[in-house]
Amino acid sequence: xxxxxxxxxxxxxxxxxxxxxxxxxxxxxxxxxxxxxxxxxxxxxxxxxxxxxxxxxxxxxxxxxxxxxxxxxxxxxxxxxxxxxxxxxxxxxxxxxxxxxxxxxxxxxxxxxxxxxxxxxxx
Amino acid sequence: xxxxxxxxxxxxxxxxxxxxxxxxxxxxxxxxxxxxxxxxxxxxxxxxxxxxxxxxxxxxxxxxxxxxxxxxxxxxxxxxxxxxxxxxxxxxxxxxxxxxxxxxxxxxxxxxxxxxxxxxxxx
Numbered sequence: 001x002x003x004x005x006x007x008x009x010x011x012x013x014x015x016x017x018x019x020x021x022x023x024x025x026x027x028x029x030x031x032x033x034x035x036x037x038x039x040x041x042x043x044x045x046x047x048x049x050x051x052x053x054x055x056x057x058x059x060x061x062x063x064x065x066x067x068x069x070x071x072x073x074x075x076x077x078x079x080x081x082x083x084x085x086x087x088x089x090x091x092x093x094x095x096x097x098x099x100x101x102x103x104x105x106x107x108x109x110x111x112x113x114x115x116x117x118x119x120x121x122x123x
Numbered sequence: 124x125x126x127x128x129x130x131x132x133x134x135x136x137x138x139x140x141x142x143x144x145x146x147x148x149x150x151x152x153x154x155x156x157x158x159x160x161x162x163x164x165x166x167x168x169x170x171x172x173x174x175x176x177x178x179x180x181x182x183x184x185x186x187x188x189x190x191x192x193x194x195x196x197x198x199x200x201x202x203x204x205x206x207x208x209x210x211x212x213x214x215x216x217x218x219x220x221x222x223x224x225x226x227x228x229x230x231x232x233x234x235x236x237x238x239x240x241x242x243x244x245x246x
Contacts, residue, residue: 039168039171040164040168041163041164041168042164042165042167042168044165045162045163045164045165048162052200053200058201061201061202062200062201062202062203064205065201065202065203065204065205066203068205069192069203069204069205077172077176077185078176078181078184078185078188079184079185080188080189080192081188081192081205081208082187082192082204084208085204085208085211088208088211088212088215089211092211092214092215095215095218096218098222099218099222099225102222102225102226102229103225106225106228108241108242109229109233109236109241110232112236113232113236118231118232119231
């Protein structure tokens with residue numbers, strides 16, 4: 001049966017068969033996705049990761065995370081996806097600090113006006 | 124000059140020379156650190172990443188992120204460091220929601236008691 005080679009097989013100039021484990025994750029029309037993943041992890045390591053997982057959903061999630069890490073490494077050659085982690089960590093710290101400030105202000109108003117009640121529509 | 128082989132050279136059973144680019148990041152007494160990185164990225168890919176960066180600080184930061192990603196992949200075989208990203212993202216969403224709730228409450232108190240002022244010691 002004729003079959004369009006996936007981006008992984010196309011790059012490696014080999015025949016893509018129905019047994020190709022990388023084909024579901026690297027469609028022929030997205031060569032960059034494969035190149036980034038191949039560049040960072042290599043085909044053998046990706047196949048090893050897939051081999052070690054039994055569940056199809058887990059394989060799919062693992063490949064999504066592998067592709068994400070590869071794309072991030074291309075975008076941020078020094079930090080890779082640690083760049084996202086640092087950004088989110090920083091945003092969380094800023095938001096927690098803001099929450100603490102607003103809670104202090106709210107506490108102040110509550111102490112000043114102990115009889116005032118805030119309407120709670122949810123409960 | 125005699126030299127203790129780094130974990131990378133020890134694992135590959137080769138002589139560790141002063142030119143070994145991986146030695147600064149994989150001390151002999153931390154073999155697991157190298158095994159995780161080797162398992163996920165392979166020596167060749169790590170050397171390639173180092174070769175592409177000129178600045179020593181950047182090389183060091185890149186290796187820290189590589190080692191972090193490897194350790195996370197060992198801990199979370201399906202999601203790797205995307206596990207951290209998801210967790211931080213979730214925490215940020217929860218905190219932003221909480222901030223919004225507290226800000227609504229504060230706004231309510233302010234409207235109820237427009238003359239009350241919150242002491243601002245910082246400004």
